[in-house]
Amino acid sequence: MKLKSLFVGLGLLASVSAAQAEEPFKVGFVYVGPVGDLGWSYEHDRGRQELDSYFGDKVKTTYVENVPEGADAERVITQLAKAGNDLIFTTSFGFMNPTLKVAKRFPKVTFEHATGYKRSKNLGTYVLRxxxxxxxxxxxxxxxxxxxxxxxxxxxxxxxxxxxxxxxxxxxxxxxxxxxxxxxxxxxxxxxxxxxxxxxxxxxxxxxxxxxxxxxxxxxxxxxxxxxxxxxxxxxxxxxxxxxHIFSVRDDWAPYYIKTTKSVMDGTWKPADFWGGFDEDMLSxxxxxxxxxxxxxxxxxxxxxxxxxxxxxxxxxxxxxxxxxxxxxxxxxxxxxxxxxxxxxxxxxxxxxxx
Missing domain, CATH: 3.40.50.2300 (Response regulator)
Known part of the structure; x- marks a missing residue:
């Protein structure tokens, strides 16, 4: 019986370990407007959706929309970090200082801030031209x-x-x-x-x-x-x-979101200041x-x-x-x-x- 119990225990441990190994990489997004604004936040969320499609069940994304710039942003970013997100994208200029504050408190989480200029060991920046x-x-x-x-x-x-x-x-x-x-x-x-x-x-x-x-x-x-x-x-x-309508200048964040998520997952990510435009096909x-x-x-x-x-x-x-x-x-x-x-x-x- 003891031997049987040992095997059952080992089996349960193996099951738990396998489940843990299969847990998806979590990515959070913070938007200043509604995803239905049909402009800035809408395109960021399109990029998030393409990220989901690219990685399938290997990645799980979540987002919070209509986040005011300031104290509310710091609270939302903190909640995403506490919720176990491995990578968090904050997508408005006014989120810069809140993102920096939260990044200092969660050194094991990677942060990326759009349109800002403040970086740290676990905080990078990105912007479109x-x-x-x-x-x-x-x-x-x-x-x-x-x-x-x-x-x-x-x-x-x-x-x-x-x-x-x-x-x-x-x-x-x-x-x-x-x-x-x-x-x-x-x-x-x-x-x-x-x-x-x-x-x-x-x-x-x-x-x-x-x-x-x-x-x-x-x-x-x-x-x-x-x-x-x-x-x-x-x-x-x-x-x-x-x-x-003459034309629209369209933003496409998906290439950056996919590339950055890959680099964090494989351990090659480093904080940098990325600029993308016509040449990178992120602007059209x-x-x-x-x-x-x-x-x-x-x-x-x-x-x-x-x-x-x-x-x-x-x-x-x-x-x-x-x-x-x-x-x-x-x-x-x-x-x-x-x-x-x-x-x-x-x-x-x-x-x-x-x-």
Whole structure:
């Protein structure tokens, strides 16, 4: 009986060990907006879903949406770490300090923060070169505008948003010296009501091509109703404005999520600052409208190809700020570290950067 009990015990231990060995690698995601925003958080969640599909039952993902930036974010990130997640992606700039705090308390968990610049032994950063898409958007807006007035809806005045505004205006100016830009800040990533109001305010001021760094399709819907043109943000938003929509600059986070998860699972992960754009196929122009003039379509293709190939880099000097200072010397291209610190408007933008 003792021998039989021993074998039963060993069998149970083997079963437990096998079950433990088969436990999936856990990955958590924190989103600033709803997964149904059809913009930023929507595309992050598409990347999560592709991660699930790629690894199957080897990986188990979970997410928390609508997380405010600040104390609530720290609480949510902490809960994900306590829940046994091996890797946690936090996907908004305002999650930077909360992520850093939690990473220090959970050294065995790997953290990745989107659009930030603070790293540690178990915290890396990643961002898209959205300014590449904005540059193509600006060229297009400069060619399409009939009023010589283009509009931009900003979320928060952080470097990512400011450099995208700069890229847009430099591009528009390169093809239309008479173009002007009007900017409205909504101080929100996702608020369809505020975004609609901002779009209408800009249109009332003569804007006839509209761009945004907010996450809902509300500005496109407003553009469709008012008979102007607009460019979609983060995901393919063409269905909301079949006539107004020029194209959408689509984010694709899946390649990075898959690559990073692999590296953590196999023990090769190291904290780094990753930037992905056209060249990595993490940024694309979605649903270019066939109603565009042929010359505009040709210029879109030409600009996209030049940026993707590396032949042209938008932030190459000489560049002056709107106070007349040289901020990028002739022949110099801003490094990623310098891009992460852009806090000035380029020459020709008459507004002041909000503080």
């Amino acid at each position: 959205t300014y590449e898409g904005r540059y193509v958007s600006g060229v297009t807006a400069g060619l399409m505008t009939k009023t010589n007035t283009i509009g931009y809806i900003g979320s928060f005045p952080i470097p990512e948003v400011i450099r995208d505004i700069d890229a847009t205006f430099m591009a528009a100016k390169s093809v239309n010296p008479n173009v002007k830009m009007k900017i409205v800040w909504v101080n929100s990533w996702y608020d369809p009501g505020k975004e609609t109001d901002a779009a209408n305010a800009l249109i009332d001021q003569g804007v006839d091509v509209l761009m945004q760094h907010t996450d809902s399709p509300a500005p496109l819907i407003a553009a469709e109703k008012r008979g102007i043109r607009a460019i979609g943000q983060a995901s393919d938003q063409s269905k909301f404005a079949p006539n107004a 122009l979605a649903s270019i409208n066939p109603n565009l003039p042929a010359a505009v379509r040709a210029k879109i293709d030409e600009t996209y190809t030049a940026i993707k190939s590396g032949e042209f880099k938008p932030f190459t000097g000489p560049i002056k700020d709107n106070k007349g200072n040289i901020v990028v010397a002739e022949g110099h291209t801003l490094t990623d570290q310098e891009l992460a610190q852009v806090n000035w408007y380029v020459e020709g933008i008459t507004d002041e950067v909000p503080r």
